[in-house]
Amino acid sequence: MMSTIEIKNLSKTFQRTGASEQSAVTALESLDLWIQDGEFFTLVGPSGCGKSTLLDILAGLSSPSRGEVLVDGAPISGPSLERSVVFQQYALFPWLTAAANVQVGLESQARHGQGLNKAERRVRAHEYLSLVGLEGVEAKYPHELSGGMRQRVAIARALAHEPKVLLMDEPFAALDAQTREQLQDLLLDIWKRTKTTIVFITHGIEEAVYLGQKVAVMSSKPGKIKEIVDIDLEDRLSVDDIRSTRRFGEYRHHIWTLLHNSNQQETDTPTGKTLVTSGAPA
């Protein structure tokens, strides 16, 4: 089967120029990952381990120092509407209405002759605002919306042109706990409906376990994948309060242990299954 994203031997080094000398920071070192088509893949790791660097490379905003990243077999050569990004801060255009913000990617497609006409774009924006639970806010400007609503608009905008991959860099970190949980459920619901491949970065172990089919645990200095944990839980949306179940707690604890014990070589898995230690398929 064709994988959507293959990361092979990826390294990223930043040059730093100080007052007297040049130094290099290795943000990512020899990373291998394989993210399947339609997978919900979460990444957790300590601050500075290279999560955003990896996402920027996947987005085509930054290029690898070594190694390669392939999407459906083709190397990434720059940003593309096939890979949408949602950042922590609501990167909406303040001078555009919610509907116009959602249409930004659609207009870009139309300029390249592949898109919808104006009336179709308006309908599509309405559809995607409804999908994120924001019917009726089409004409509102970002400053008239709450933080959670703005992030919903950002998700609608990222999805409206139907990308293959959704890249999310701590998208819910700035929200209050209740809104965050609502948007987690909304995202799971959208993922189930659209089967878009999602790569989701978070600081939150619980968030990673709740959302991910796989959780990649990173270690820092230099940034590496420490372990990939397969999360074998029921459909989160069909179980009441899955976060309180024993199994959920075991996954959370296992990942917590990985993050807090950087010298640890092996750990037992919550389910007794063998953990995958590299992202590459066997």
Ligand SMILES: Nc1ncnc2c1ncn2[C@@H]1O[C@H](COP(=O)(O)OP(=O)(O)OP(=O)(O)O)[C@@H](O)[C@H]1O
């Ligand atoms: N443009 C840059 N120039 C120099 N160093 C950089 C640059 N971008 C990132 N780094 C360094 O690379 C390392 C990884 O940074 P990155 O932002 O990817 O980490 P992160 O895991 O996303 O951190 P956080 O969780 O705090 O957002 C850090 O040491 C950082 O200082």
